[in-house]
Amino acid sequence: MRKVHVAILAGTVVVIGAAIATYMMSHKGYLPEPKPVPEGARVASPTTQVIARGEYLARAGDCVACHTEPTGKPFAGGRAMPTPFGNIYVPNITPEDETGIGLWSADDFYRAMHTGVTRNGTLMYPAMPFASYTKVTREDCDAIFEYLQSVTPVKQKNRPHDLRFPFNRRDLLVGWRALYFKEGEYQPDPTQSTQWNRGAYLVQGLGHCSMCHTAINALGGSREAQAFEGGMIPNQNWYAPSLTSNREAGLAEWSIKDIMDLLQLGVSKRATVYGPMAEVTYNSLQYMTDEDAEAMAVYLKTLPQRDSEGPPPSSARLVQPSVMESGRRNYEKQCAMCHGSEGKGFPPAFPPLAGNQSITMSSPVNSIRMVLNGGYPPGTRKNPRPHGMPPFSHILNDEEAAAVVTYIRVAWNNTGTPVTPAQVNELRKLLPE
């Protein structure tokens, strides 16, 4: 059965590969032209240029974040990735023959990236974002492959996954793939600019933004129709805001400069990254060139804004005067020094809270977490010494924390809704202290 499957896949790859090659020849120009490298030379002795480009693209794909343990050797894998279905142990992708991908060919690597099938024919779990990486061009996959072949090989055996039944049965992935996986390289939109298409290619492909910013269902899948509409990130207890709603992290009303700053620096005049997004900025986005960051910003700004629900009615925003007063008192005492009495902050050091979508969006999870745990934005090349916020979990009880989060969500014409002490308590229990 597996052989048949692989044969079908291999056949598909060949056909699609040929189709893409034809397509690429007729549609040059939507990606920056790579420096011409003789075909034979590229495979046999990759030039440092290709390797450098591969390194850049590997950063755009944030490979290191999952394939490296915090104190481990780069790309040697072994890192546990907790999922709702059990732990997945990320494999070694250093060029070591026995335990890594030393014996892989560029074709093997492309097949893995493009179809989610490993060299020996097993189906990958979708923790590997092949549903996004499938959009990456053959040329870019090859560059990443050459780069990975150039890193220090590490002999470290892959650890078997620790998944519950039935999720430990890889053959069931066939069903998952039928539902949620659409194979195919990025197809440029001829009605859009080259820059927009470059941005879309990075966001949808290597950036694999939809892994978090699209809701994940009970089967660990996400539907294309709901792309970028946001959702809770499983196991991390952070909410990934919708990129298609101006009430969440929709960027339609942002300037290109502010979006670029948020991506590259981790801070901007309008907001600051935190939680899992801080990791993405730290390991990946800070390394994007200005051109690529701008292209991503141009694309993100044009994502269709399709709010599924309108702003909450004023009745939903009513707050008990005593709660408001408690919130205001604690805000003035603990928060105003950095965020200002009027919530305007001192951006980019301390972000504004007035008019900040991540404060007012319907899920209060991130605001509550920031008050409880504080946080530092990532230290980046363009902002190496970020300002930070302290935790208040040991200073404010559930009622006080709920009141202060309520206050920042409704004060200064903010359009959020009140939060309850129970919501605070729920998150407090989930977070290690």
Add this chain to the structure above:
Amino acid sequence: MLDLVRGFLLLICVLPAHAQQETVPSYKAIDSMEARVQGCVTCHGQSGQGTSNGYFPRIAGKPAAYLYNQLVAFRDGVRQYPPMNYLVAYLPDAYLRDMAEHYSRLRPAYAPKEPLPADPQLLPRGKTLATEGDAARQIPACVTCHGTTLTGMNPGIPGLVGLRSTYIAAQLTRWRVGDRRAAEPDCMKRIATRLSERDLASVAAFLAQQEAPADAAPESSNLVRMPLACGSQR
């Protein structure tokens, strides 16, 4: 007994008012290290002096290299304390070094000592361990490495004066069970594993009662005096 009552009164009357001021974010200029480390103040105090909560240590005046080693260990998950691991997860080495140097230069006043331990019998044994050690069990005195006035030794040994007994006992316990470790050779591990439960409580209780010296600076490196080789002193 009078001391105990006085200590208790001090705790309930002085500390809350004191602590509130010390843990509220405050800074003079926004483009300064003082403003950048506001992320630390609710636990470690405005100047790194520590707070009334016994588990959050004083960090001011500890050797810069010691503080840097801890920050890197927290970032990389080698030293585990989830709130700290989370806060510094995405901060680069150079910035962690700046933070460490910032706090190593601060000399805030010491917080009032904690009340005497419930079991005063701990103190004599604690004193012996801290000042003389226990030669029979090859336990060196704390002061040989942590300084005659317990203010630490450059570059990698922390001051112990000004820490609370709960914090010291918790760290020694973590060392004993292997949760906390330092660069090899890990001299502190060797010492911690030689301490009995009671030794550990005794030395923590005694250290928490020590008066702060007028000069809170760590001593200069003195490898000759050290009884064990320590990776963090290299």
